[in-house]
Amino acid sequence: MIDKSVASVRAAVADIGDGASVMIGGFGTAGMPDELIEALIDRGVGDLTIINNNAGNGETGVAALIKAGRVRKIICSFPRQSDSHHFDARYRAGEIELELVPQGNLAARIQAAGAGLGAIFTPTGYGTLLAEGKETRRIDGRDYVLEYPIHADFALIKAHRADRWGNLVYRKTARNFGPIMAMAARTAIVQVDEIVPLGSLDPETVVTPGIFVQRVVALGASVARAA
């Protein structure tokens, strides 16, 4: 019997070690897997490479991980925001490395990793600072930049419902990076509001097929929504 459900967030992240690369879903706080991140902080590991759209908002999620000093490098598109103070301080102190990637290239590079592509040619960033030193090519009269896939050891993702095979449905704009990060990471770990019996997710509406998911952990409806 296939059963990808794990009893606790603690058990779900138990093999993430020092120096791991970890994709974290979420756009701002929507879709941010706060409970998995808290469990990762509790493990005490560090020297992590984090891949997320942002570099933390406020005090929770990726911001908490940065605040705790666990992040060596962050790959993201939009670090600087009104509430990114923990990242800002570490970055200015030279304690965290930043790889800035245009948002669509970030998504395309993650998806390319999940799809087994060796590289992609993207028009985004051509002629800008973010393409300096990179190989370019003109194809059918348009200029493209060669960009490589972004792989990761783990992905931490928040979805709405799962079954024990790891099929996922998401909720509203919390979906964002979840489906492509699940594909790209060697081990995709997903927190959900509930795990439902096999066969009860409508197969026409499954967004992430279970083949891309290794672990699911049920937390109950999120505090924010219950409030």
Added chain:
Amino acid sequence: MKRLDRDAMAARVARDIPEGAYVNLGIGLPTRVADFLPVDREVVLQSENGLLGMGPAPAAGDEDPELINAGKQPVTLLAGGAFFHHADSFAMMRGGHIDICVLGAFQVSVHGDLANWHTGAPGAIPAVGGAMDLAIGAKRTFVMMDLLTREGQSKLVEACSYPLTGLACVSRIYTDHAVFDVGPEGASVVEMIDGLTLDALQGLTGVPLRMDA
């Protein structure tokens, strides 16, 4: 001579967005364009974090932290709307499926080069987000900005001095003084506010301008 205020600029941009258009409105000033789209005109707003058919802000108390826009503010979804993941969202831009995007800018060149993500100032932490994808991906990229900086420098320039977002990507600029078309032929004035002359506008911008009949 009365310069257009922000609402008047937004209303002017809205006039150029036709029925049936798929549109992305950038963070900040462009967001205001949504308030001036006539209710009987079906325009589908895309938000890069993963929705089409974005509606206005919800009533107080109805906010959902998992239903937000690219500026991370709570929004609503209209009938016919859809959610999708980030790779699909940016495929909509890069793939040329978005008809119009409206962006803010630090500078735009007369040839349509855009600078809107980074001042290049020492110590500034850069953030790019979806600006580069939007700028080069949409079928038409509009910029909405004040013509002059607070210090009176023209933001319509011969060549951008700030780091570029995209090359030759902007087609039209809406400002508080005038509307310009930009491109391979340089800048032309589409319309000006009452009381302004081409000579005076030329003086403000310091770039060659023409006015097509």
